[in-house]
Amino acid sequence: xxxxxxxxxxxxxxxxxxxxxxxxxxxxxxxxxxxxxxxxxxxxxxxxxxxxxxxxxxxxxxxxxxxxxxxxxxxxxxxxxxxxxxxxxxxxxxxxxxxxxxxxxxxxxxxxxxxxxxxxxxxxxxxxxxxxxxxxxxxxxxxxxxxxxxxxxxxxxxxxxxxxxxxxxxxxxxxxxxxxxxxxxxxxxxxxxxxxxxxxxxxxxxxxxxxxxxxxxxxxxxxxxxxxxxxxxxxxxxxxxxxxxxxxxxxxxxxxxxxxxxxxxxxxxxxxxxxxxxxxxxxxxxxxxxxxxxxxxxxxxxxxxxxxxxxxxxxxxxxxxxxxxxxx
Amino acid sequence: xxxxxxxxxxxxxxxxxxxxxxxxxxxxxxxxxxxxxxxxxxxxxxxxxxxxxxxxxxxxxxxxxxxxxxxxxxxxxxxxxxxxxxxxxxxxxxxxxxxxxxxxxxxxxxxxxxxxxxxxxxxxxxxxxxxxxxxxxxxxxxxxxxxxxxxxxxxxxxxxxxxxxxxxxxxxxxxxxxxxxxxxxxxxxxxxxxxxxxxxxxxxxxxxxxxxxxxxxxxxxxxxxxxxxxxxxxxxxxxxxxxxxxxxxxxxxxxxxxxxxxxxxxxxxxxxxxxxxxxxxxxxxxxxxxxxxxxxxxxxxxxxxxxxxxxxxxxxxxxxxxxxxxxx
Numbered sequence: 001x002x003x004x005x006x007x008x009x010x011x012x013x014x015x016x017x018x019x020x021x022x023x024x025x026x027x028x029x030x031x032x033x034x035x036x037x038x039x040x041x042x043x044x045x046x047x048x049x050x051x052x053x054x055x056x057x058x059x060x061x062x063x064x065x066x067x068x069x070x071x072x073x074x075x076x077x078x079x080x081x082x083x084x085x086x087x088x089x090x091x092x093x094x095x096x097x098x099x100x101x102x103x104x105x106x107x108x109x110x111x112x113x114x115x116x117x118x119x120x121x122x123x124x125x126x127x128x129x130x131x132x133x134x135x136x137x138x139x140x141x142x143x144x145x146x147x148x149x150x151x152x153x154x155x156x157x158x159x160x161x162x163x164x165x166x167x168x169x170x171x172x173x174x175x176x177x178x179x180x181x182x183x184x185x186x187x188x189x190x191x192x193x194x195x196x197x198x199x200x201x202x203x204x205x206x207x208x209x210x211x212x213x214x215x216x217x218x219x220x221x222x223x224x225x226x227x228x229x230x231x232x233x234x235x236x237x238x239x240x241x242x243x244x245x246x247x248x249x250x251x252x253x254x255x256x257x258x259x260x261x262x263x264x265x266x267x268x269x270x271x272x273x274x275x276x277x278x279x280x281x282x283x284x285x286x287x288x289x290x291x292x293x294x295x296x297x298x299x300x301x302x303x304x305x306x307x308x309x310x311x312x313x314x315x316x317x318x319x320x321x322x323x324x325x326x327x328x
Numbered sequence: 329x330x331x332x333x334x335x336x337x338x339x340x341x342x343x344x345x346x347x348x349x350x351x352x353x354x355x356x357x358x359x360x361x362x363x364x365x366x367x368x369x370x371x372x373x374x375x376x377x378x379x380x381x382x383x384x385x386x387x388x389x390x391x392x393x394x395x396x397x398x399x400x401x402x403x404x405x406x407x408x409x410x411x412x413x414x415x416x417x418x419x420x421x422x423x424x425x426x427x428x429x430x431x432x433x434x435x436x437x438x439x440x441x442x443x444x445x446x447x448x449x450x451x452x453x454x455x456x457x458x459x460x461x462x463x464x465x466x467x468x469x470x471x472x473x474x475x476x477x478x479x480x481x482x483x484x485x486x487x488x489x490x491x492x493x494x495x496x497x498x499x500x501x502x503x504x505x506x507x508x509x510x511x512x513x514x515x516x517x518x519x520x521x522x523x524x525x526x527x528x529x530x531x532x533x534x535x536x537x538x539x540x541x542x543x544x545x546x547x548x549x550x551x552x553x554x555x556x557x558x559x560x561x562x563x564x565x566x567x568x569x570x571x572x573x574x575x576x577x578x579x580x581x582x583x584x585x586x587x588x589x590x591x592x593x594x595x596x597x598x599x600x601x602x603x604x605x606x607x608x609x610x611x612x613x614x615x616x617x618x619x620x621x622x623x624x625x626x627x628x629x630x631x632x633x634x635x636x637x638x639x640x641x642x643x644x645x646x647x648x649x650x651x652x653x654x655x656x
Contacts, residue, residue, distance in 0.1 A: 134599070138466040138526040140485055140517060156569035157468055157517065157524035159605035161561050164543075165595025166603060183597040185526035185605065189468060189485065189517035196485035198466040198513035200528070215492075233489050241484035267493025269511040271462070275494060277487035277513065 001294065004051045009059075011037035024048075045070065054297070055079040056290050065089055068108065078106070080293045082286070083113025083172070093175035095120040096292040096310075097225065100303035103296035111289045115139055115186075115195055116172040118259040118280040121227055122199065123173065123180060126274070129221040130203035130213055132180060139169060139186035140196040142282060152190065159187040194240035194256070197278035202271075215266045218274055222261055226317035227288060227307075229258035231279075231324040237262075240279050243324075247281075250320060256281035257288050257316050263325060288314060329622065332379045337387075339365035352376075356387075373398065382625070383407040384618050393417055396436065406434070408621045410614070411441025411500070421503035423448040424620040424638075425553065428631035431624035439617045443467055443514075443523055444500040446587040446608040449555055450527065451501070451508060454602070457549040458531035458541055460508060467497060467514035468524040470610060474582075480518065487515040522568035522584070525606035530599075543594045546602055550589055554645035555616060555635075557586035559607075559652040565590075568607050571652075575609075578648060584609035585616050585644050591653060616642060 005024035008015055011034045018025045026048040027034050027041045034041045042048070049055070055071060057064045061084025068089065071079045080094075087093050090108040094100075098120050103109055112120065123135055141160075143153035160167050169184040189196075205212060222228045231237045237246065248254040256279075265277035288310045295306040311317050333352035336343055339362045346353045354376040355362055355369045362369045370376070377383070383399060385392045389412025396417065399407045408422075415421050418436040422428075426448050431437055440448065451463055469488075471481035488495050498512040517524075533540060550556045559565045565574065576582040584607075593605035616638045623634040639645050 136464045136528045138513075140468055140515065142485075153567070154569070155519045156521050156567040157470075157519060157607065158567040159524060159526075159590055159593060159607075161566070161590045161593040161605055165593060166597050170597075181599070183528060183599075183601060183603060185466075185528070185593075185603055187468065187524060187526070187605065189519065191483045191485060191518050193484050196487060196515060198487075198515070198526075200464045200511060200513070238489070239481070239484040239486040241482070262487055262489045265487060265489040265493060265513075269494050269498075271509070271511075273511060275511060275513055277489055277515065279485065279487075 001291075005042060005048050007045050007048060008034075008041075011039050015039045015041075049074050049077060052077060054294050056294070057081045061085060078297050079108055080290055080297070081108065081110040083111065083116060085110055087172070087175040093172070094289065094293050094296065095124070095176045096289050096296075096303065096307055097121055097124045097227075098176050100292060100296045100306065103293065104299045106297050109293060109297060111286050111293055112172055112176055114280055114282045114285050115141070115169055115197070116176070117286050117289055118195075118197065118278060119169065119173050119182070120176050121225060121259050122222070122261070122278060123182070123201070124177060125225040125228060126201060126203065126218065126221055127180075128224075129217070130205060133202040133204060135173075135180065135182040135202070136200040137169060137182060137184040138198045139167070139184065140198070141186055141188045142191050142193060142195055143188040144192050145283060146192050148192070152192070153188050155190055157187055157189060160185070191240070193244045195280040195282055196240065197280065199274075199276050199278060201274040201276075203274060213268055213272055213274065215268060218266050218268070218276075219263060222266075226311050227258050229256070229260045229321055229324055230263045231260045233262060233264045235324060237324060243279055244281070246323065247320065250323070252315065252320065254281075255284035255287065257284050257314050258321075259285055260324070288316065329619075333370060333376050335373055335376060336362075336369075339367050343367045343369075377402050377405060380405060382622050384622070385409045389413060406625050407436055408618055408625070409436065409438040411439065411444060413438055415500070415503040421500070422617065422621050422624065423452070423504045424617050424624075424631065424635055425449055425452045425555070426504045428620060428624045428634065431621065432627045434625050437621060437625060439614050439621055440500055440504055442608055442610045442613050443469070443497055443525070444504070445614050445617055446523075446525065446606060447497065447501050447510070448504050449553060449587050450550070450589070450606060451510070451529070452505060453553040453556060454529060454531065454546065454549055455508075456552075457545070458533060461530040461532060463501075463508065463510040463530070464528040465497060465510060465512040466526045467495070467512065468526070469514055469516045470519050470521060470523055471516040472520050473610060474520050476520070480520070481516050483518055485515055485517060488513070519568070521572045523608040523610055524568065525608065527602075527604050527606060529602040529604075531602060541596055541600055541602065543596060546594050546596070546604075547591060550594075554639050555586050557584070557588045557649055557652055558591045559588045561590060561592045563652060565652060571607055572609070574651065575648065578651070580643065580648065582609075583612035583615065585612050585642050586649075587613055588652070616644065
């Protein structure tokens with residue numbers, strides 16, 4: 001794959017950041033305001049699209065819909081939209097672990113949001129060992145991304161109440177895994193570093209493998225997926241801030257492409273129901289899915305091969321896995 | 329009831345606060361450090377206890393256990409401990425709605441914590457209309473009380489992982505309601521204003537009343553309890569901060585003795601399972617329980633009478649209920 005260029009709507013420090021990395025920047029709309037601000041851009045969005053086979057559309061939510069009309073003018077151009085758009089925009093919602101194959105040949109697909117991606121990863125991984133009967137998911141959302149100093153919630157809990165119960169996450173998971181029974185609740189906390197999930201997973205033993213549900217077998221099942229990182233309290237990783245610190249200082253630029261599950265939080269209650277705490281890096285966990293999504297729509301290679309290649313490129317499943325998780 | 333006095337362990341502004349209200353202050357330990365700091369105290373804890381029939385022990389957790397040895401020297405003196413102590417200290421954990429009667433004659437009882445009190449109130453109220461089969465509770469805890477400027481969590485989610493799954497709240501609810509099936513997960517968010525609960529409540533219709541579970545019947549059931557306040561998003565009460573603001577400026581000194589349930593968050597999923605968002609004022613919701621607990625151990629009056637009297641004294645179920653909840 002070759003990165004042809006990126007677009008910017010605002011003339012700010014992120015243009016410098018791209019240029020510093022040798023990435024060509026194109027303007028959304030008129031180039032003049034970039035020139036007025038002292039930035040040189042390579043041209044407009046239309047000039048960029050002429051040279052592209054695929055677009056990863058990372059625009060703010062609902063703008064993807066407008067952009068699709070533009071992309072439609074370029075025969076053969078395909079686009080990957082993000083979770084801020086509705087499922088109905090593309091009619092196909094994607095997760096590497098769940099439906100890579102059926103994405104083949106699609107012109108438009110949507111990678112689900114960071115929280116839904118995390119839920120799909122954990123649930124599909126557990127469903128392979130234990131048949132999942134019902135999931136109750138709660139989501140403690142960061143109220144703003146790291147750079148959004150103009151936004152945020154101060155010193156309060158803001159429940160997602162406006163759209164009623166369940167929160168949209170439950171139906172969003174079902175756009176990828178239609179057979180899963182899931183219900184959800186969510187809210188925003190005054191923080192920027194990662195989302196937290198608290199999950200209750202009702203499951204039955206899988207008769208094919210005769211599995212028994214214990215904290216140990218659940219941890220073993222989760223470890224089969226390189227995009228799930230078991231982190232340990234015994235390593236001092238007591239909060240999302242510690243996780244971000246570890247991944248900021250060790251070659252990852254702060255990106256946790258993996259979904260993090262606290263090993264010591266995994267347990268089974270007296271009904272055999274599984275519980276656990278999960279941490280999700282909002283800007284990072286969908287990055288591997290977007291890379292796989294490009295290969296999926298063009299049928300470049302099978303799912304296992306793409307996932308392994310993406311993991312190798314991003315360093316998923318390497319050194320930091322051993323740092324974060326205390327092995328026996 | 330007559331307040332004989334309060335104790336203080338530290339010579340700080342809270343002594344002035346008590347004196348300003350005409351409340352007598354006694355020293356825990358040596359009186360000298362109060363005198364050195366320019367405060368006058370009435371005497372020591374032992375001098376206070378000589379004049380008391382009952383103590384409400386609000387000392388930091390685990391100190392209650394030490395104090396019980398002191399209280400034991402005063403025949404007939406009874407004590408109400410708080411949720412920071414273990415159930416085993418008193419062998420009896422109390423909630424006004426659940427077990428007022430059986431508290432009669434007990435020398436030592438424990439009022440469960442703010443979060444457990446809230447869970448007991450909501451669950452017992454719903455259990456009266458719908459038979460509760462299982463509760464999955466998640467708790468987004470404030471990381472420090474309002475005055476604890478030396479404490480708190482900064483910009484991170486801190487899951488309660490150390491004690492595994494379920495969190496202690498599930499077993500704590502069962503110290504009051506032994507028959508309830510409940511599991512729980514909890515963590516701390518960077519905020520001081522109230523705790524948030526996200527609840528999934530599996531229930532069957534109660535055959536005796538032929539009830540049907542809908543958002544409306546759940547809201548109606550909750551409204552039967554004056555200590556549960558339905559608050560409305562339509563009133564602009566979008567966060568715990570807005571709730572605290574409303575109760576700070578209208579004769580309540582910021583105290584929400586009620587457990588607050590967001591009306592619009594109440595819903596029923598496709599399995600008929602109930603979901604809702606709840607807000608709990610950490611320092612206030614156990615105050616009515618402590619007052620009732622004193623009457624309960626001395627058998628001063630029946631539960632309904634005590635609850636009504638406490639509610640009237642504290643203004644529970646009055647004006648603010650109409651402000652917070654949008655009626656049809």
